[in-house]
Amino acid sequence: MSALTIHVAGDERSVDQGTTAADLFGDDRAVVVARVDGELWDLDRVLPDGAVVEPVRIDEPDGLMVLRHSTAHVLAQAVQQVNPDAKLGIGPPIRDGFYYDFEVEKPFTPEDLKNLDKVMQKIINEGQTFHRREVSDGEALRELAGEPYKCELVGLKSNAEDAGEGASAEVGEGGLTIYDNLRKDGTRVWGDLCRGPHIPNTKLIGNAYKVMRSAAAYWRGDQANQQLQRVYGTAWPTKADLTAYLDRLAEAEKRDHRKLGAELDLFSFPDELGSGLAVFHPKGGVIKREMEDYVRRRHLEEGFEYVGTPHISKDGLFHTSGHLPYYADTMFPPMEFEGANYRLKAMNCPMHNLIFRSRGRSYRELPLRLFEFGGVYRYEKSGVVHGLTRVRGMTQDDSHSYVTPEQAPAEIKHLLNFCLGLFRDFGLDDFYLELSTRDDKHKDKFIGSEEDWAIATEVLEKACLESGLALVPDPGGAAFYGPKVSVQAKDAIGRTWQLSTIQYDFSQPKGFQLEYTAADGSRQQPVMIHSAKFGSIERFIGVLTEHYAGAFPPWLSPVQVLGVPVAEDFNDYLWDVLAQMKKQGIRVELDESDDRFPKKIRNASKAKVPFVLIAGEEDRSNNSVSFRYRDGSQENGVTIDAAIAKVRAAIDEKRQVSTAS
Numbered sequence: 143m144s145a146l147t148i149h150v151a152g153d154e155r156s157v158d159q160g161t162t163a164a165d166l167f168g169d170d171r172a173v174v175v176a177r178v179d180g181e182l183w184d185l186d187r188v189l190p191d192g193a194v195v196e197p198v199r200i201d202e203p204d205g206l207m208v209l210r211h212s213t214a215h216v217l218a219q220a221v222q223q224v225n226p227d228a229k230l231g232i233g234p235p236i237r238d239g240f241y242y243d244f245e246v247e248k249p250f251t252p253e254d255l256k257n258l259d260k261v262m263q264k265i266i267n268e269g270q271t272f273h274r275r276e277v278s279d280g281e282a283l284r285e286l287a288g289e290p291y292k293c294e295l296v297g298l299k300s301n302a303e304d305a306g307e308g309a310s311a312e313v314g315e316g317g318l319t320i321y322d323n324l325r326k327d328g329t330r331v332w333g334d335l336c337r338g339p340h341i342p343n344t345k346l347i348g349n350a351y352k353v354m355r356s357a358a359a360y361w362r363g364d365q366a367n368q369q370l371q372r373v374y375g376t377a378w379p380t381k382a383d384l385t386a387y388l389d390r391l392a393e394a395e396k397r398d399h400r401k402l403g404a405e406l407d408l409f410s411f412p413d414e415l416g417s418g419l420a421v422f423h424p425k426g427g428v429i430k431r432e433m434e435d436y437v438r439r440r441h442l443e444e445g446f447e448y449v450g451t452p453h454i455s456k457d458g459l460f461h462t463s464g465h466l467p468y469y470a471d472t473m474f475p476p477m478e479f480e481g482a483n484y485r486l487k488a489m490n491c492p493m494h495n496l497i498f499r500s501r502g503r504s505y506r507e508l509p510l511r512l513f514e515f516g517g518v519y520r521y522e523k524s525g526v527v528h529g530l531t532r533v534r535g536m537t538q539d540d541s542h543s544y545v546t547p548e549q550a551p552a553e554i555k556h557l558l559n560f561c562l563g564l565f566r567d568f569g570l571d572d573f574y575l576e577l578s579t580r581d582d583k584h585k586d587k588f589i590g591s592e593e594d595w596a597i598a599t600e601v602l603e604k605a606c607l608e609s610g611l612a613l614v615p616d617p618g619g620a621a622f623y624g625p626k627v628s629v630q631a632k633d634a635i636g637r638t639w640q641l642s643t644i645q646y647d648f649s650q651p652k653g654f655q656l657e658y659t660a661a662d663g664s665r666q667q668p669v670m671i672h673s674a675k676f677g678s679i680e681r682f683i684g685v686l687t688e689h690y691a692g693a694f695p696p697w698l699s700p701v702q703v704l705g706v707p708v709a710e711d712f713n714d715y716l717w718d719v720l721a722q723m724k725k726q727g728i729r730v731e732l733d734e735s736d737d738r739f740p741k742k743i744r745n746a747s748k749a750k751v752p753f754v755l756i757a758g759e760e761d762r763s764n765n766s767v768s769f770r771y772r773d774g775s776q777e778n779g780v781t782i783d784a785a786i787a788k789v790r791a792a793i794d795e796k797r798q799v800s801t802a803s
């Protein structure tokens with residue numbers, strides 16, 4: 143038998159012809175797939191001479207993807223076992239799980255899903271193996287004659303990327319493959335058109351999977367196509383991982399800002415307004431105003447000048463800026479009147495450019511920093527609109543810094559530090575940065591010269607590295623007019639939210655012919671740096687509501703102190719204390735309801751007020767009050783002056799307060 147040379151995890155090895163990755167790593171159950179010359183391969187594929195082979199474990203990102211996608215096959219097999227008429231769509235892995243689309247007569251009921259879970263467990267316990275089989279187009283079409291959607295994919299394979307989200311899991315460049323599921327005795331139970339790879343054996347899924355829910359989805363994401371039923375599931379390396387994931391979901395659900403927004407009377411989304419358009423109620427209005435006041439003051443302190451611009455404009459402006467036609471899909475459609483097309487603005491920069499251009503500018507004025515709370519409107523598909531975190535109408539805390547090219551590095555650093563400082567004041571302190579650069583394979587989608595991109599990317603990268611924060615590359619994620627840095631913040635339960643973006647723009651200054659007079663009297667083009675700190679006020683309120691689970695720090699709390707008298711007899715005394723606090727600018731409320739004291743305490747705890755002030759006979763006779771905190775701890779007999787000072791200090795220091803100290 144002739145030998146071949148392969149490279150295994152860095153070592154050169156001589157092996158027999160016919161060797162598979164399973165022969166190399168088979169002893170380690172955690173290895174579920176191999177990376178062969180950079181591509182993921184099933185363990186049982188025969189390795190070619192010269193191959194570079196690495197093991198991929200079940201708990202690595204690639205391993206998890208393969209595990210989840212393999213579980214999607216088991217789901218599809220279960221669906222067709224229960225309902226042989228179900229037609230298969232696509233079944234890719236997604237973040238934390240997978241889905242599979244089916245054409246079925248009736249949507250799945252919760253009972254159906256429970257039953258599928260059971261049928262899947264039987265399939266998994268059978269220890270079915272996955273076998274890869276190469277087929278020609280003709281063979282695939284014959285074999286899949288009963289699967290119209292799969293046949294359509296066969297016809298589209300050269301264009302899998304365009305065929306629909308996830309379609310590249312089934313077909314793609316190169317030949318077609320069908321994966322057969324075989325029982326221990328070698329009989330074929332089921333098969334699916336798929337590029338693979340898969341885990342070697344269904345047993346590896348164990349009981350660490352769950353069918354989660356189902357929803358309608360259009361074939362290939364197009365509303366003109368057939369409506370299918372999408373079943374979502376999740377799978378993890380161990381049962382403990384699955385349990386931890388389900389716990390995280392439950393925690394996230396408790397924190398869902400849409401639910402808390404209604405419970406705490408902060409905001410709502412009236413149908414009459416339309417999808418993705420929020421109204422803030424008085425209590426939510428307090429949070430919004432505190433945030434805006436603070437952010438406005440901080441911008442002024444950091445050298446920004448406050449400006450104002452309208453919500454609509456003639457569309458020529460957006461052609462000058464380059465947003466049209468590039469950005470047309472995400473803008474609201476035009477309104478025509480007086481012979482012109484008007485657009486709701488989706489960004490503020492073009493209007494800030496007009497302010498810059500309104501008169502001659504000298505290098506002495508730079509950096510010139512314009513800031514406003516700009517109302518912008520973006521056409522988000524109704525399927526992606528989500529509470530306050532994905533809206534159609536929002537208020538950006540948007541600024542544009544106009545600088546000389548030499549000033550750009552310092553300004554980017556300035557903006558980055560400014561953003562991080564803001565977040566720390568709002569109680570977020572775990573960040574990393576993402577650097578979005580041009581997609582070098584699709585240069586036509588980006589404007590500007592090689593040199594422009596190289597300089598801009600370098601400047602941003604340097605600022606990121608100097609910040610000392612972790613930096614994650616995002617190739618291809620840049621805006622068409624320049625690269626950007628985004629600040630990603632982790633919340634209280636470890637979820638990541640993209641917040642600030644800082645974008646380097648060499649293009650709009652060109653389009654608007656912006657210039658300043660340099661020290662030598664020549665006319666020069668400034669660099670423009672876009673920066674939204676929170677992204678939008680709406681979104682940030684959504685993020686903070688979830689981060690704090692509605693229990694805001696005192697400075698943001700709609701009601702900072704809630705007075706709860708032990709009995710009605712103490713209403714006047716407590717009101718007198720609250721009135722003194724109110725004079726100190728503290729937001730107070732008194733519970734004068736007929737509810738009994740324990741009920742009042744329960745209501746206070748539901749309202750998540752940071753300071754609950756209690757007074758009974760002892761406090762009244764001593765001229766004191768008692769505090770009750772969110773965690774149920776208490777502090778008794780505090781003098782009125784000390785109580786006021788305590789609340790005021792927590793507000794001024796922007797501290798979170800949940801317990802007696």
Ligand SMILES: [Zn+2]
Nearest residue numbers: 211336337338
């Ligand atoms: Zn597959």
Ligand SMILES: [Zn+2]
Nearest residue numbers: 489490491672
């Ligand atoms: Zn901008």
